[in-house]
Amino acid sequence: MFDWDDLKHFLAVARHGSTTAAGRALNIDQSTVQRRITRLEQRIGQPLVERHPSGYRLTAYGQQLLPHAQLVEQQMLALQNVVQSSARELNGVIRLTCPEPLVVRITQSPLLERLQTRHPGLRVEFVVSDHYVDLGKGEADVALRSGDTVDNQLIGRKVADSLWAVYGGRDYLERHGSPARTEDLAQHAWAGFDESMGKHRATQWLRQVAPDARIVATSGSVLGLVQLAKANVGLAALPTALGDAEPELVRVLGPVPELTRIWRLLTTRQLRRTPRVSAFFAFMASEMDTLRPILTG
Known part of the structure; x- marks a missing residue:
């Protein structure tokens, strides 16, 4: 029936006793106050104030309406405080953990710049690890995070598919040829993960399809495998986002269905309800077209 702005002018006149004083309190001119009061009276259908030689007084109906208007004001101020508090909480750091190779790909994309434009108070701090942090x-x-998520305390959403394929350096492939099928993998030298990554799906897959494959070099990170493959020591299973980006590498097999997993954006149930993390999730959801090529290639 009416909006809060009209009610605000009515309260100002009730407090200050004149449209001139109410205008000064609201930092507007007297005519605007008079116009808004008149509009409120028209919408309600009854006069709320009447003019006297000493200023304005509330009518009987205005007096009846006053305590209800004051309650509305209190609720509006409480709502304003909540909104302002939430805005303040958007100032801070989002500690984002991800595999090391993603850091460069994210920082070289427009993703962080767009986040800064939308939420100037938010800043991303990377927690880099090839292992899951808690x-x-x-x-x-x-x-x-890619792979299976078994932690029931975490919630999130799918953001992309995690695709892996087999790559070899150009010099290595010229010397030893390319495998035409999975059965040929055992005939080649390999760069693989070290013991610290023994449970990684790429390690387990290679053991299954080529248990006799010669592991000639190992690394504890995906970036390490990229460098070993570029050094032409042997084949390596790599994310397509990284392997396809290296001109010195050739994809010889895949994507491998057994290595395909889901990229998810995850957080705890408690943090998901906080304004800063909620804003970050909403931003990432709106940037899927930018994010997917970063993760998948």
């Missing part, structure tokens, strides 16, 4: 223990706020 969000429940507060080691990070948000994770970009």
Whole structure:
């Protein structure tokens, strides 16, 4: 029937006793106050104030309406405080954990610049690891993570597919040829993960399809495997986002269905309700077209 702005002018006149004083309190001119009061009276259908030689007084109906208007004002101020408090909480750091190779790809994309434009008070701090960090223990706020998620305390959403393929350096392939099928993989030298990554799906897959494959070099990171493949020591299973970006590498097999997983954006249930993490999730959801090529290639 009416809006809060009209009610605000009515309260100002009730408090200050004149449209001139009410205008000064609201930082507007007297005619605007008079116009808004008149509009409110027209919408309500009854006069709320009447003019006297000493100023304005509330009518009987205005007096009846006054305590209700004051309650509305209190609720509006409380709502304003909540909104302002939430805005303040958007100032801070989002500790984002992800595999090391993603850091360069994210920072070289427009993603962080767009986040800064939308939420100037938010800043991303990377927690880099090829191993899962524990969000429940507060080691990070948000994770970009591929693979199966068995932690029931984490919630999130799918953002892309994690695709892996087999790559070889150009010099290596010229000397040893390319495998035409999975059965040929055992005939080649390999760069693989070391013991610290023994449970990684790429390690387990290679053991299954080529148990007799010669592992001639190992690394504890995906970036390490990229460098070993570029050094032409042997074949390596790599994310397509990284392998396809290296001109010195050739994709010889894949994507491998057994290595395909889901990229998820994850956080804890408690953090998901905080304004800063909620804003970050909403931003990432709106940037899927930018994010997917970063993760998948």
